[in-house]
Amino acid sequence: MLNNYMGILNLNENETNIISLTKNRPLASIPIAARYRIIDFALSNMVNSGLKNIGVFTQSKARSLVDHLGSGKPWDLDRRLNGLFVFNFGIANTSLNDAEMLRNNMEYLYRSKEQNVILSPSYMLVNIDYAAAVKYHEEKHQDITIIYKNIKTGIKNFMDCDVLNIDENNNVLSVGKNIGVYSSLNISMEMFIMKKDLLIALVNKCVQTGCYCTIKDAIYKSIKDLNVTAYEFKGYLQCINSISAYYKANMGLLNLKATKELFFKNGPIYTKIIDEPPTKYSHESKVKNSIIADGCIIEGTIENSIISRGVKVHSGAEIKNSIILQNCEIRENSKLLNVIMDKNVIVDKDKQLIGDEEFPLVIEKRSLF
Amino acid sequence: MLKNEKKLYAYPFNGYWKDIGTIKSLWQANMDLIDDNNELNIHDATWKIYSINPTNPAQYIGPKAKVTNSLVVEGCIVLGEVYNSVLSQGVTVGKNSKISNSVIMPNTKIADNVIIDKAIIGNNVLIRGHSLIGVSDEIALIAEGTEIKANSVIR
Numbered sequence: 434m435l436n437n438y439m440g441i442l443n444l445n446e447n448e449t450n451i452i453s454l455t456k457n458r459p460l461a462s463i464p465i466a467a468r469y470r471i472i473d474f475a476l477s478n479m480v481n482s483g484l485k486n487i488g489v490f491t492q493s494k495a496r497s498l499v500d501h502l503g504s505g506k507p508w509d510l511d512r513r514l515n516g517l518f519v520f521n522f523g524i525a526n527t528s529l530n531d532a533e534m535l536r537n538n539m540e541y542l543y544r545s546k547e548q549n550v551i552l553s554p555s556y557m558l559v560n561i562d563y564a565a566a567v568k569y570h571e572e573k574h575q576d577i578t579i580i581y582k583n584i585k586t587g588i589k590n591f592m593d594c595d596v597l598n599i600d601e602n603n604n605v606l607s608v609g610k611n612i613g614v615y616s617s618l619n620i621s622m623e624m625f626i627m628k629k630d631l632l633i634a635l636v637n638k639c640v641q642t643g644c645y646c647t648i649k650d651a652i653y654k655s656i657k658d659l660n661v662t663a664y665e666f667k668g669y670l671q672c673i674n675s676i677s678a679y680y681k682a683n684m685g686l687l688n689l690k691a692t693k694e695l696f697f698k699n700g701p702i703y704t705k706i707i708d709e710p711p712t713k714y715s716h717e718s719k720v721k722n723s724i725i726a727d728g729c730i731i732e733g734t735i736e737n738s739i740i741s742r743g744v745k746v747h748s749g750a751e752i753k754n755s756i757i758l759q760n761c762e763i764r765e766n767s768k769l770l771n772v773i774m775d776k777n778v779i780v781d782k783d784k785q786l787i788g789d790e791e792f793p794l795v796i797e798k799r800s801l802f
Numbered sequence: 803m804l805k806n807e808k809k810l811y812a813y814p815f816n817g818y819w820k821d822i823g824t825i826k827s828l829w830q831a832n833m834d835l836i837d838d839n840n841e842l843n844i845h846d847a848t849w850k851i852y853s854i855n856p857t858n859p860a861q862y863i864g865p866k867a868k869v870t871n872s873l874v875v876e877g878c879i880v881l882g883e884v885y886n887s888v889l890s891q892g893v894t895v896g897k898n899s900k901i902s903n904s905v906i907m908p909n910t911k912i913a914d915n916v917i918i919d920k921a922i923i924g925n926n927v928l929i930r931g932h933s934l935i936g937v938s939d940e941i942a943l944i945a946e947g948t949e950i951k952a953n954s955v956i957r
Contacts, residue, residue, distance in 0.1 A: 466859065466860065467859075467860035468859070468860045468876070469859075687862075689862065689879065692859055692862070696859045701857040702857075702859075703857055706855045707855075708850050708851070708852050708853065708855065709850075710844040710845050710850075710851070711835075711844075711873035711874060711875040711888070712861065712873065712874055712875065713836070713838075713845070713872075713873055714869045714870055714871065714872050714873075714874065714884075715838075715870070715871060716870050716871045717870075718869065718870055719868075720863045720867070720869055721863065721864070721865050721866075721867065722863070722864060722865040723862075723863050724859075724860050724861070724862050724863075725860060725861050725863060725874075726860040726861075726876070727860070727861075727875055727876055728845075730845065743847075
């Protein structure tokens with residue numbers, strides 16, 4: 434059924450509230466859950482749903498993303514016919530919006546033989562099979578279907594996310610933003626299903642009139658002229674649009690039920706293969722309620738944390754409620770609490786780095802203490 | 803070759819070498835890998851040992867778990883105690899279970915309250931609760947795909 438659908442990963446996410454992790458990489462490339470990058474979920478969802486032609490529209494500083502995606506082999510997109518296409522990674526400035534990026538690469542849309550398109554951002558952490566949403570879309574015969582999730586915790590979660598106002602027939606009336614005032618909300622997952630021709634028309638309208646900042650903007654502001662319907666998704670969802678959301682989403686994975694759904698529900702989440710030896714736990718290591726990647730050497734204490742590949746935790750070191758990215762080294766007797774530590778950081782002996790649950794301490798890439 | 807009068811030379815190799823043709827040597831080779839001072843250093847980033855990488859999330863060590871002097875990899879979920887052992891991809895260890903001096907092959911599921919000591923457990927084995935395996939001088943061996951009923955004792 435999804436043979437006539439192509440995928441577009443629209444990496445146009447607002448990085449303002451997560452900038453300490455996106456100085457040298459796009460949001461889609463942020464490492465998460467000890468061995469993945471954020472884009473792995475969106476890309477795996479499309480592949481598991483049966484999409485075989487997927488275009489990734491990045492912004493600048495995309496080196497690590499392009500390196501991670503490669504030719505798409507882990508997602509079985511390393512193909513002669515269709516496969517993975519990555520656009521816009523060479524341009525230095527970031528002033529192009531997603532409509533302009535699509536316009537610059539219109540040939541890709543025209544040459545794709547699929548007549549329908551599923552657009553998705555990368556920062557929605559979810560395991561979804563698009564088949565059900567597409568079935569709904571085809572039965573409803575509307576112009577656009579937006580996938581959303583109804584939540585009851587809007588005051589504290591999904592801050593700044595797009596919110597759909599829906600009538601009793603699931604028609605979308607308008608789109609607002611979650612500012613933490615209401616608890617029950619319909620959070621837009623920013624996943625749009627529509628005919629490719631409509632996408633092309635929207636892109637042209639954006640660029641020609643200059644009235645809209647992004648494709649999302651063009652859709653939301655033209656709701657009255659378009660027939661837009663909403664499809665409800667009921668599974669596990671997180672939106673990684675801020676440091677706080679990133680921290681909470683990782684901590685939320687210290688839960689077997691959540692990880693079972695997120696990593697396996699509608700298909701496995703694939704990622705770039707990196708060979709590492711098993712993780713070695715020493716005689717003194719004390720590890721509780723944590724996710725540990727391969728290639729680590731653990732001699733200290735770790736609690737409620739997520740430890741990525743190749744991390745060395747020396748004897749006497751204590752790491753609590755923290756996220757440690759690849760290849761960091763935490764030397765003897767240092768204490769870390771509520772910390773997000775980017776790659777390659779070496780923490781010398783006897784140091785103390787303490788953040789707060791709501792305001793974790795972010796240590797950027799490659800600092801030296 | 804010698805019969806055909808070709809020249810054959812011996813090259814003396816000085817590194818770590820082990821023939822793992824017996825149960826005992828296979829078990830010992832795994833135990834050697836846990837040793838920090840093992841001559842065969844699998845943690846050498848400049849000489850990686852490449853292999854298959856199944857699709858699995860990173861290992862999860864539970865709130866009441868205790869993992870010491872062991873090797874654990876992706877796909878493992880450890881809720882019990884693991885000492886001096888090697889857990890392969892996708893192995894799960896239930897609550898209150900105690901695994902020691904053992905080698906567990908991929909995708910084996912060990913339920914709650916199981917004791918395993920000095921054993922090699924094959925892949926895709928299911929060991930139900932309150933069982934006891936090994937705990938003797940001989941290395942216990944469980945073949946791949948076996949299903950061990952609850953409350954079993956295998957020595």
